[in-house]
Amino acid sequence: MAEDKILLIIEEQFLFGFNGRINILRVDNNQLVGVVYQKNGFLVQAEYGGVKGKKALFNLVFDDVEGDKHFKFVVEPEVVVDKTEAFKYTYDDFYRKV
Numbered sequence: 001m002a003e004d005k006i007l008l009i010i011e012e013q014f015l016f017g018f019n020g021r022i023n024i025l026r027v028d029n030n031q032l033v034g035v036v037y038q039k040n041g042f043l044v045q046a047e048y049g050g051v052k053g054k055k056a057l058f059n060l061v062f063d064d065v066e067g068d069k070h071f072k073f074v075v076e077p078e079v080v081v082d083k084t085e086a087f088k089y090t091y092d093d094f095y096r097k098v
Contacts, residue, residue: 006036006064007095009073014041014091020077024048024060027070034060037080043094044085053086061098 009022017040024034034048036057046057063069089097 006061006071006073007098009075010036010038010043010094011091013038013075014043017041018075018077019080020075021080023074023076025072025074027072030072033071036060037084039080039085041091043089043091044080044087057094058098 006022006024013022018038019040020038022036022038023032024036025031026033034046034056036043037045043057046053046060048056048060048063051059064071
């Protein structure tokens with residue numbers, strides 16, 4: 001069975017115009033290790049590895065796709081307030097940067 005990767009989850013939520021957070025959990029102990037925020041489908045903030053913003057988002061994708069870390073993802077609808085926004089990427093804009 002193929003594992004869900006963060007890029008697939010982000011793309012799916014972008015297509016639905018998702019508002020909320022994608023919680024990033026370690027598979028072995030369900031520890032929360034990060035979160036990606038989306039507002040109307042746009043990527044607007046990330047936290048991962050003690051870092052916030054674009055660097056956190058890129059580090060998360062690298063660790064998920066290329067690293068040996070195993071994550072599971074929990075999509076949680078919620079209101080994302082404007083002050084949460086640190087950047088604004090469409091899925092396509094983000095994917096080109098990755």
